[in-house]
Amino acid sequence: MSTKIFVNLPVxxxxxxxxxxxxxxxxxxxxxxxxxxxxxxxxxxxYFMLLTEKIFKTFMTKEIADTSKTTEVINALFFDSxxxxxxxxxxxxxAGARKYRxxxxxxxxxSRSFSDLDGHLWEVGYMDPSHVQK
Numbered sequence: 001m002s003t004k005i006f007v008n009l010p011v012x013x014x015x016x017x018x019x020x021x022x023x024x025x026x027x028x029x030x031x032x033x034x035x036x037x038x039x040x041x042x043x044x045x046x047y048f049m050l051l052t053e054k055i056f057k058t059f060m061t062k063e064i065a066d067t068s069k070t071t072e073v074i075n076a077l078f079f080d081s082x083x084x085x086x087x088x089x090x091x092x093x094x095a096g097a098r099k100y101r102x103x104x105x106x107x108x109x110x111s112r113s114f115s116d117l118d119g120h121l122w123e124v125g126y127m128d129p130s131h132v133q134k
Contacts, residue, residue: 007075008049010056010064011118014038017050020117023095024088042077067119076123082110085124089114092122 011017018028018038029047032039036055040048053064065072079085089112093099097114100121104111111125 002045004045004047006047006049007073008051008056008059009118009120010053011050012053013117014050014052017117020092020095020097021050024091046077048075067115071121074121074123076111076125078125078127080126082126085110085112085126088124092116097122 014035014037018040021040022028027041029039029041032049036052038050040050042048051059056064079088092114097116099113100115101113104113104125108128108131109125110127111123113121113123115121
């Protein structure tokens with residue numbers, strides 16, 4: 001069995017969050033989606049569970065981070081081209097996300113950043129594969 005990652009994110013309005021990520025071109029696994037949670041499919045091995053705050057709180061004893069004041073994590077996704085990065089970031093901004101940093105451009109890496117509807121931070125990027133050491 002391959003290793004899969006499931007990242008859990010609290011959301012205030014599940015349907016609104018689902019609509020946002022659908023507008024970026026992502027899909028949801030209906031087997032793990034109901035009125036309390038939605039399984040956002042990023043790839044064959046990467047999933048984000050969007051959980052209503054009420055359900056998210058059942059998994060922890062701490063308070064949910066106030067994303068208007070703190071950063072709990074930066075979710076970074078890398079793609080095969082700069083064009084894909086621009087397309088995704090532009091779609092996110094058009095769908096209501098906010099830019100939180102200027103694009104980061106180096107000779108081998110390119111990334112753009114946005115804050116989703118719930119204030120979660122996302123970096124979308126491209127790295128020239130010839131610069132990756134194996």
